[in-house]
Amino acid sequence: MLNLSKCQNVSHVGLSSLTNGAEHLKRLVLAYGPSVTTDLGKCLLNYSRLNSISLDGCLVTCSGTKAIGSWCASLRELSLSKCLGVTDECVSFLVQAHRELQKLDITCCRKITSASIDCITKSCTFLTSLRMESCSLVSEDAFLLIGQRCQFLEELDVTDNEINNEGLKSISRCSKLCRLKLGICLNITDDGLTHIGSGCPKLKELDLYRCLGITDVGIAKIACGCPTMEMINIAYNDKITDSTLISLSQCLRLKILEIRGCPSVSTVGLSAIAGACRQLEVLDIKKCFNINDNGMLALGQSCQNLRQINLSFCSVTDVGLLSLASTNRLQNMTILHLTGLTPNGLAAALLACGGLTKVKLHTSLKPLLPKYIFGYMEGRGCVFHWRDKAFREEIDPNGWQLHVERSPEPA
Template sequence: MNLLTKMKKPKQTHVPSTNYFDLLSEEIVFSILDFLDDNPLDKKSFSLVCKSFYTTESLHRRALKPLRSEHLTKILHRYPCITNLDLSLCPRIDDSSLTVISNVCKNMLRSIDLSRTKFFTHVGLSNLVLNCVNLVDIDLSNATELKDPAAAAIAEAKNLERLWLRRCKAITDIGIGCVAVGCKKLRLISLKWCLGIGDLGVGLIAVKCKEIRSLDLSYLPLYVKLWTEDLVTYAGLVITMPAVGLEITKNCLLPILELQYLEDLFLEGCFGIDDDSLAALKKGCKSLETLDMSSCQNVSHVGLSSLTSDTACLRQLILAYGSPVTLALADSLQKLSMLQSIKLDGCLVTCPGLKAIGNWCISLRELSLSKCLGVTDEGLSSLVTKHKDLRKLDVTCCRKITHVSIAHITNLCTSLTSLRMESCTLVSRESFVLIGQRCQCLEELDLTDNEIDDEGLKSISRCSKLSNLKLGICLNITDGGLAHIGLCCSQLIELDLYRSAGIMDTGILAIARGCPGLEMVNIAYCTEITDHSLMSLSRCSKLNTLETRGCPLITSLGLAAIAVGCKQLAKLDTKKCYNIDDAGMIPLAHFSQNLRQINLSYSSVTDVGLLSLASISCLQSMTILHLKGLTPSGLAAALLACVGLTKVKLQESFKSLLPRLLFEHLEARGCVFQWRDKVFQIIEMALRSTFYYLQAEVDPIFWKLQLEDVE
C-alpha cells in the first residue's frame, strides 16, 4: 500500500464563519441603507442576500408606493414600519383597501396619498382616520366623487396637519366647515378647483385653524349655480345649509390675513378678488412669504399698493396673466424690501414698468417674464443693471429682445443658475458664445427654437454644472457642437434635442460617453438618428424617459439595446418609428419591468407584440393609435392581460368593434379610455390656432408643428 495512504490525515478543525454585519447595531445598518435611496433596485438586491438582510430591509423601509391594491395585505405585513403610503399608482382603492390599511398600519401611518385613486367613500375614510390616529398628511386630490360626508370623516383626524382637496368639486362649505372644526392643527390646506366652496367655508378655515401656514384657494368660484338645501351628519349632529350662491370675495380675505403664521397664500384665478379686497393687506400680514395672484383680472396697481412695507416677509410675488406691468404697478410694489422673486408671465409689459422694477432698492434673485408682450432691450437691460444677483431668469417668447439684452444679462448676472429663453428669435448667434463665457454657474439652460450654432455650444460647454439643457428646434447645431457638451458637461441629466435635424449618431455617442447620469433624452424628429444612437444611450443605466417619435431609421434592434441597458426606463415614446415591431416588444417585456407609459402609435407592432407587454406589471398608460397590425380580438386580449392599465388612448373606430362589457370590466378595474378622431382633432387645432392669432403674437411654425403631431 502506498506510503502516502498510510499516513494519518491531520484532524481538521472547523472554524465558524463570522457574519460581521451581526456585529453592527441596527441603527448603523439603517444608516447604510439610507445611502441606497436613489435606486430602489439596490435595496431589493440587498434584501435578497440572506434572511437577515431581508428582515433588516423590511424593518428599515418607511415609504411605500405599491402598484396593486390586491397585494396590499401582503406588502404591508412585510413592511410593518411604513409611515408614508403613496397609493397614487393604484387605480382602484376601495373601502376594503382602506380597511386593510387601517387595520395593519394603525398608529404607524403618518402620510397617505390617494390623489389618483378611485372607488373609496366616506366609509373607508372614516375607518382610516379612526384607526390611524397619527395621520398628519392626507392627499385626496382629484376625488371628484367625494362629498361632504367624506369631509366630515376627515374631520375626525385630530392630528392632521396637511390636507390636499384639489378638484374635490362636490365638497361644499358644509364639509369644509366640518374639517375646520375637527382639524384645528392644520398647517396646510389646498382647496384648488373646489367649486362648491365659497366665503363661508374659507372663513371657517381661517377662524378655526389658527396654525395655517399654507392656504391654496386657486380657482374657487366667482359665481356658480345655486345649490339646493343639503345636510350632513357630523359628531352626531345634522347640519343643514340653505340654498345660496358661492363667491370668493373680500369677506373671507380679512380673517385669512389675520392668521398669525400664514406664509403661503395662493389666489390664482380668484376673479372675485379685486382692489377693494386687497385693502385688508394695509393692516399687514407680517408672516406672509409667498403670494400668488395669477389671473386675478380685477386687481390693478391700486390694490397692489396695499402690499406695504408692513408685509415685511414677502419674498415671492406671482402676478402672471394679470394687469399690465406699468410704471404705476411697479411703483406700487417698491416698498417690498424683502422681495426676492417676481413672476409676471403673460402680462403686457411696458418699458417704463421694467425700468421702475430695476429701480427697486431690493435685489431680486428670480424674475420670470415668460410670454410677456412688450419686453424690449431697453427695459430688460435697465432692469438687470440694478439686479445683478439674479439666479433665475425666464424670458421665454420675448421675441423683441436681441443681442443687446443678452450682452447685458451675461455681463452683469454672472451668478445665474437658470436661464430660460425659448423662442427669442432675434437673438444672434454670437450671443450664445457670451452665455458660455460669462455664466458658468448655469445648471438649467433652455435655448429651444433659437439661432445657436456649434460655436455657441462649444462656449456653453464651459458650464460644467449643467444638468438640464434644451436645444429643441435648434436647426444650426450639429454633432460637432454636441460633442463639446458630451466632453465637458458630465453632470447632464436632461437633454432635449426635439427636431434638431442636424444631430446624428456621432453627437449622441459623445453625449452617452460623457454624460453617464442621463435620465431624460428627447430626440424626437431627429430623422437621421439610427439604432447606433440607442445602442450608445443604453450605457446610461439611469435613463428613465426616452422620446424617439418621428425617427424612421430606428428599429427594434436599437430598442432592444435600450431595454437591456436601461432597466429604469419608465416612459417611452416611439410614435412614428415605423420600423419598430413585435421584435422590439419582447425585450421590453423581459427587461423593462419599470415601464409605466408607452406610445406605440404608427409603429409596426401587432397583436403579438402588444400582448407581450402584459408581463410588465408597472405598465399603466398606453397610446396605441393607427397600428395596422392590430385587430379587435388581439386588442381585447392585450387589454385584459395588462391588468395594471389606468389610461388607454385608442382610435374612435375601435369603440364599435369591441363589446361594451369589455369596457365596463376594464373601467371597473380603474382604466380610463380616451378616444381619438384625427379629423376632429385637426379641426379643433385649426380653431385654436385662429383664436391665438387673434389674441397674441404667435409663431406660425408653432402651429405647423402642432398639426404634424396630431395623433
C-alpha cells in the same frame, strides 16, 4: 407666496390691499394678469424679502420695469415668458438692478436682441437657469457670451434659436450644466455635441427635437461623456439609427426616451435600450415603423418601471401589446393606427395591464371592443381618450409604406 395668475382685473390698488403688511412675502405670481405699470411696481417697493416674481404673459411697460428696478428687494428669480412689451431697454433695467438673479426666463420675448444677452451675462454672472426659447432676434454671436460669463449655469433652454457649433463650444465651459434644450436649432451638428459631451459630464436632460444636422456620431459623444443622462429627446431626426440607441444604452439611468419619427431605428436598437436601461419610465416610439413585437417583448422582460408608452404607427401586433402587461407599472398608453392589432388582442391587453389610468385609441375601435371593457376599465380608474384623426397609406419612391396623417399632429 401670493398667486394672482389670470386675475386680469386686479389692479395695483387691489394688489396693495392684499399685500399690505405681508412683510414675509417672498414669491409673487402675476402671470397672465394685470399690466406691469409704474403704479404696480411702486406698490411692491418696500417688500425686502421678495425674491421671486412671475410676470408670464403680462403686458410689461418700460416704466413698470424701471419701478421694479427700484425695489429694495433683490430678486433671485424673474420670469418674463411670453410678456408683451419686453425690450432690450426693459431687460437692461431689470438685470442691472437685480444682479443676484439666479433664474431668468425670457421665453418668446421676441423683441429682445443680442444687446439683452450681453447685459444679462455681464450683470448676472451667478445665473443657474436661463430660458430663452424663440428669441428670434438674438444673433449667433450672443451665445458665446453665455459660456464665457455664466459658468454656474445648470439649466439652459435655447430652443428655436440661432445657436451654432461655436456657441455650443462656448457653453461647454458650463461644467455644472444638467439640462440643455436645443430643439429646432438647425445650425448645430455633431461637432457641437462633441463639445457638450466632453465639457458637461453632469448633463441629465438633453432635448434635440428636430435638430436635423445631428447623426449617430454626435449622440455617441453625448452618451460617452454624459453617463448619468436621464432624459433625451431625439424625435424627428431622420439620420438617427440603431447605433444611437446602442450608444445610449451606456446611460444606465435613462428614464425618458423620445425617438418619435426616427424611421431608421428598429427593434435591434430598442432591445439594447431595454436590456441596459432598466429604469426607463417614458418611451415615445411613434412612427418608428421598424419596431415590432420583439421590441415589446424586450421591454416586458426588462423595463419594470415603464409607466408611459406611445406605440402609434409601429409594427406591433396583439402579441407585442400583450407582452407589455408584464411591466407592472404601466399607466398611460397611446395606440393609434396599429394595423396588426385586433379588437380581441387589444381587449386582452387592456385587461392584463392592471395599472392603466389613461388610454388613447382611435374611434374606429370603439364599436369593436366588448362593451363590458369600458365599464370594467373605468371602474379601475382608467380614462379613455378617443381620436378620429384619419390617415392614408402611401408608397414612397424607395418602396417604403408610409402612414400620412391628414390633420396636423398635436404637440
